[in-house]
Amino acid sequence: MFDFFKMIHYKTSSEVEIMRESALLVSKTLAAVAEMLRPGISTLEVDAFAEQFILDHGAIPSFKNYKGFPFTCCISVNDAVVHGFPSDRKLQNGDLVSVDAGVFKNGYHGDSAYTFAIGEVSDEVKKLMRVTKDALQLGVEKAIAGNRVGDISFAVQDHAERKHKYGVVRELVGHGLGRKLHEDPQVPNYGKRGSGPKLNDGLVIAIEPMINMGVKEVWYDDDGWTVRTKDGLPAAHYEHTVCVRRGKADVLSSFAEIEAAEKANPALCADY
């Protein structure tokens, strides 16, 4: 099915299975990253590892060279919300690290992100992680046929902003994906219930709350990519690739392996 006006591409069941393979490879990559994260490792080392891991699994990193982005992963530390450049800065105890990756395999993209805490972090940071992850889950629960994009947006915003007084980033949004990394529709993390494009069976979208502990405002670093919180407080980012279905969303990526690796790695805080 093809909607000429909104340019929305609905996926067939066989396309969805190909996309599941891509999305699960991202999950596997993030789980492998979870095993290696520790104080003293640089985010460039993490990025190089992820790139090789993706290539070794017969896929291409989606982000590398996308609109000139020079790395495999976006690695956003502390006040960096998303699109962080990997660097030679070594991770330290107390860092909050969001890793976002995408892979292109068999002609389709998968996209997922996860936020990790290195060593000990404050209760406030743990709460930010939990609330952002819960907001993603609440959004996923609205990704059912017959709803509208605004139902997802509202669920995320209501939980993070109204209930927990966090800042919901406005400048960046979730998105459709498939043969292209970014397809219609946009999936904002803020909005009104019952508004926006209709969600139909076979629509694949990335739902990705970007939640700031403080104000919602952000600024772009000198590198032209890294998005940082205006007040310097930390931000969290979790993302799933999700297929809209009747009755219940089909989450194509998975956090199961990442969470297991997070728990097994003594250098990460898994209790949040």
Ligand code: MG
């Ligand atoms: Mg992503």
Ligand code: MG
């Ligand atoms: Mg995305």
